[in-house]
Amino acid sequence: MILHIPHSSRAIPDNLRDQIVLSDEDLSTELTLMTDAFTDELFCLPETAIVRFPISRLLVDVERFLDDVEEPMSKVGMGVIYTRTAFGNTLRRPLEAYEIRNLLLEYYELHHRKMLAEVTNELEKHGKALIVDCHSFPSHPLPCDMDQSVPRPDFCIGTDSFHTPKELIQITERTLKGSGYSVGIDWPYSGSLVPMAYYKRDHRVASIMIEVNRRLYMDELTGAKNNRFDVIKGVIQTLLAVIDEFWREN
Numbered sequence: 001m002i003l004h005i006p007h008s009s010r011a012i013p014d015n016l017r018d019q020i021v022l023s024d025e026d027l028s029t030e031l032t033l034m035t036d037a038f039t040d041e042l043f044c045l046p047e048t049a050i051v052r053f054p055i056s057r058l059l060v061d062v063e064r065f066l067d068d069v070e071e072p073m074s075k076v077g078m079g080v081i082y083t084r085t086a087f088g089n090t091l092r093r094p095l096e097a098y099e100i101r102n103l104l105l106e107y108y109e110l111h112h113r114k115m116l117a118e119v120t121n122e123l124e125k126h127g128k129a130l131i132v133d134c135h136s137f138p139s140h141p142l143p144c145d146m147d148q149s150v151p152r153p154d155f156c157i158g159t160d161s162f163h164t165p166k167e168l169i170q171i172t173e174r175t176l177k178g179s180g181y182s183v184g185i186d187w188p189y190s191g192s193l194v195p196m197a198y199y200k201r202d203h204r205v206a207s208i209m210i211e212v213n214r215r216l217y218m219d220e221l222t223g224a225k226n227n228r229f230d231v232i233k234g235v236i237q238t239l240l241a242v243i244d245e246f247w248r249e250n
């Protein structure tokens with residue numbers, strides 16, 4: 001099993017800060033809105049590979065398709081390289097072609113190469129590979145979100161019609177509901193990441209996305225953990241252990 005953690009970082013490297021036109025204060029607010037805060041602490045299981053993107057999604061979003069034509073979020077300025085904030089304001093100055101190339105090479109492609117290496121390694125060792133795509137989401141939809149319905153569930157499971165086994169969806173849903181949490185399937189977010197080399201080609205590569213509602217574990221205005229943080233971390237660790245066991249046995 002491989003944990004993919006694409007959106008946990010607030011890091012904006014010094015040499016890339018000037019691309020973003022927001023003041024430090026506005027940038028901090030945007031980071032609080034857009035970062036899947038603490039998902040690198042919430043999602044962990046011993047002896048499990050973790051691929052975490054080291055910088056903020058505001059600079060490059062590794063969860064997006066490279067080609068804007070394939071990427072629906074590019075319509076709101078949130079393709080692989082964001083140009084707009086969550087509220088639709090200007091995020092960035094226009095970039096030179098070499099700057100875009102550098103972002104894609106140094107961050108996007110490097111990250112996807114790491115992911116591909118982990119998946120290939122699992123396939124060689126076990127004959128199959130499972131990716132758990134680990135995220136969190138705001139309790140109220142942001143203006144950039146496609147799904148604006150409320151109230152939102154406690155957890156969202158994202159699936160892919162080719163790569164997510166039905167039993168895996170069922171066991172994930174059952175485990176979360178059994179702990180008393182509401183669950184949306186492909187709602188309010190859908191899909192789950194698979195490396196392009198295997199995408200819609202190889203059934204040995206499975207993937208499921210798990211998104212936790214931020215209201216459960218943090219104060220969404222200040223960005224601080226709330227007093228339920230450790231409880232939610234325990235719920236997620238139990239879930240990952242159940243998924244891992246299911247995956248080993250099936």
Ligand SMILES: [Zn+2]
Nearest residue numbers: 007036135136
């Ligand atoms: Zn995310």
